[in-house]
Amino acid sequence: MASWPENPRLISGEIPRVDGLGKASGKTKYPSDIHPEGMLFAVMLYSPHAHAKIKSIDTSKAEKINGVRGVHLLAKEGATLRFQGDDIAAVAADTEELALDGARAIEIEYEILPHVATERQAMADDAPKVNPRGNVQKGRAQVNGEPDSAFDQADAVVEATYSVPVITHVCLETHGLTARWDSENTITAWASTQNVMGVSGELGGAFNIPPTNVTTLTEVMGGGFGSKFSADSWGIAAAELAKKTGKPVRLFLDRAQEHMAAGNRPSATGKVKIGVTKDGKIVALTADTYGTGGIARGAGFPLPYVYEVPNSRREHSDVFLNGGNARAMRAPGHPEGCCLMEAAVDDVAEKLGIDPLEFRLKNLPEGDFKTPIYQAEIVLGAEKIGWSERKPRGKAEGKGPLRIGYGMALHTWGGGGAQDKQVNCIISPDGSVELRSATQDIGTGARTILAIIAAEVLGLEVKDVYSNIGNSTFPPGQASGGSTTTPSMAPPALNAATQARDELFKRVGKAINEDPSKLSLAKGKLLVDGKETMSFADACRKLGMMPVSVTAGFTEGLSSNGVGGCQFAKVEVDTETGVVRVKKIVAVQDSGLILDMLTWRSQIYGGVIGGLNYGLFEEQVMDPTTGLFLNADMELYKLAGASDIPEIDVIAYHTEEMRKRGVIGVGEPPTISTSAAIGNAVSNAIGVRVPRWPMSPMNVLNAMTNQES
């Protein structure tokens, strides 16, 4: 059985990203930067209305514009448009401006239909139906134990309503691709995607050609967060226009449509009742929750979350409205469940007068393998944030109107890998080493990590290995979602590199008349019986004309599934303005064996910053009257800038025991509990729960005012 090296030279070290310099210096070309010769620019025309029917559509004026080369309709006469941003047409032209002129010249007569744009509108008794089965679809109640009678054993009960808004992914590189037909049945697509194979499959399906005839290339990409698994209607439209015009066509969404149509994280609102005994054990929890993912299902989330709750009842409804559809977003469901659960846990601990940290320790599930991990992580995090400085809620201290507050929250995630992916390792006679797989680097450092693994095995430096990914024609690789890329791809990379090395030993051994078992590799040299004999490149020359090429897959024992993790926040709230400044976040995370400390830490930073945005700033604002997305920009849709980022202290829980678990993904876990911890810290600072996220001056001051009145 394959295993990770006992005393690795590179693995678990601090290895800079192999493509870091190119990205930081602007040299690297992102998919949206790639302009093949003769390329046309295409834009989408999308619904300006929240709900409307197309009575008639006339593209003749658009097609007559000089420089407009093609118009492709995605919605035909009679089609119903269900949200602002819904697809109507795509227009290709010599320049982006001409394409926009073309889109504006399409004449459409709409029958405007009544809309519901907010949850309140959608849930009203006489609301127009977005979904034929009703706007509010209630799932079956999930019951555990006897929640109603269990509340009789409770010494303290808290009942409150908490909510988090809809937010969007805000990928810095918007969704899209550039498509070129290379023959009548082959396509090259430069796509900003987290799923090169999926894009090839969809494009192939749309044009009835084999997926292997579609080469999807994603050397790097500007963020996906779960929203870029698909070729999407606009990607297929780009290929349609490319076919129609005979030229490569580039179609990337604009920022507004990116917000409206390219996915979102659903909202969550929950009326939560939690009962505890005076010694601090949760006895019961009931929750009535709902959330909206626009026109789509997908607003479910886990609750109860993390803690042992012997008796519970959960009822959840998905609310449908005329808004863009939800897509998976970094740890789908978990940030919502975490905010609601951790707020209730904090509130009931405060009511009971128990330190919320102690309360959490008392309610970790007995017998769960994660419980000792949480216990250890909480100790580390509490120390780093200075939890002992924390005052009980309502007694926070600070200069003048400022109050310092501390909060914490726990999270969990799976992060196991798929077991069916492959990596090809090629050692060429010139000594070059290349890894190939149809996975891609969504930003986790997949490219770097694969190179580290092969370099470790082959006694080379990371720079000596070319990690060639982001190409759908290579051996099947993992789509980057659910924190699965590294745990899916690292085992086949190790196996491919190991088997390629063994093949190299066999063939070189034969050439130099040595038994392969006597050969080893270190520091770029071939060793015989532990003695350096020649350089790696000279050894490879013994291969003659024929490279070593091994494609290997998954084996047991190299990866695992299931992580804990906790975060702590220290905030300063100006009680006269409601402005919250996060002073420090401590993130303690386990994820089995960490392959590269730098890219691992980078995932935690990114996750925490995303969580901070969720905690403090982000919110989709839908207008009840017009049904429009009012802040579909990056200005009134607020996101942290450099000065809003606090000190972030990342602690790897990377004990011998964790390393033995093998590789587990870390993309999602670090973004889950940040906003919950910030919410708890704000409440600790100001002495009252802020029940609505984000922690904006409006929401903070409203909570303080409600407390006073």
Next chain:
Amino acid sequence: MRAFEYASPTSVDDAIKALASHETSAALAGGTDLLSRMKEDVLRPGRLVYVKAIKDLTGISVDRTAVSIGASTRLVDLVEHPALKSDFPSLHQAALEVGTPQVRNMATLGGNLLQRPTDWYFRNGFGLLGGKKQGRNLVRDLEGEYAPIDVPEKAHLVRDGDNRYAAIFMTDGDALYVNTSSLAPPLIALGAQATLLGPDGERTVEVADLYRIPKSADESELTIKPGELLTRVSFPSSKILNATYEIRQKQSHDWPLVLCSVALDMDGDNVAKASIVLGSVAPIPYRSAAAVQAITGKPINAETAEAAAKAATEGAQPLSMNGYKVALTRTAVKRALLAAAGQRYWEA
């Protein structure tokens, strides 16, 4: 963005000619506001006249009587000017808090004063008065669309919609957006005048009079006439206590939720004459006569500042969602007054 003509004159005279020779011309300086609105298709000037290359429109001069600042002076140059920093911290601070370093490197004094409202209904093509109506339909400027049918007759997009950032003063009428210029309040408090040059010559107006409340959907909220160019802003250079306090949600790149500038003529320890101007609370920069009255004749301390702050918000008429801005206004007035007196109690 739609196609447009472009001129880059190097003299003021040429700029006026270039502006006058097209019906829908607009002056382009930093472009940080104008170009975004053009991309959104909310503004569609047929000609842009670039005015940052005109040397006469840039620069800051301070003499014994006046401070004079060219309209094309960049915000970064305001921020870095030593005399402004030492003597007119209200202007320095307001400029320092605009946008980001990148924005301040591009944006200009004139552009900040004449920027269009950030109101999201305006930016979505519904004008400034809560929605243009045609019968019971709403008209959306973008592409000449109609937005939803059958809106109740008295419906007002802002009053009945998401008004979290909207006005809390002067809310009886239909103009419920706010003036978000960060530089207008300090300049008005300092008694600044603006020079406007047009085909018919030059005129000088109070900075406060650059703004008006539009009476109809087609009327601009700015009083500058088509073809006119804002060339210069000047105010007395006499020493006066002054300060600006801005409250915003984010530290980086955000608009003020509320901003207050004060200028105080002192007679010994007491305020002889005061000017207190609020930004982002009304469709025009809002002078608080009540706050002035409350502080006049009194020393500046926690108690009098609090009283002035309370006076400032009496008569506020917040909308359904922006009551919190009343509290913010109180804090901004109090802190601006105490900042002018050097009593920054809120700084940790």
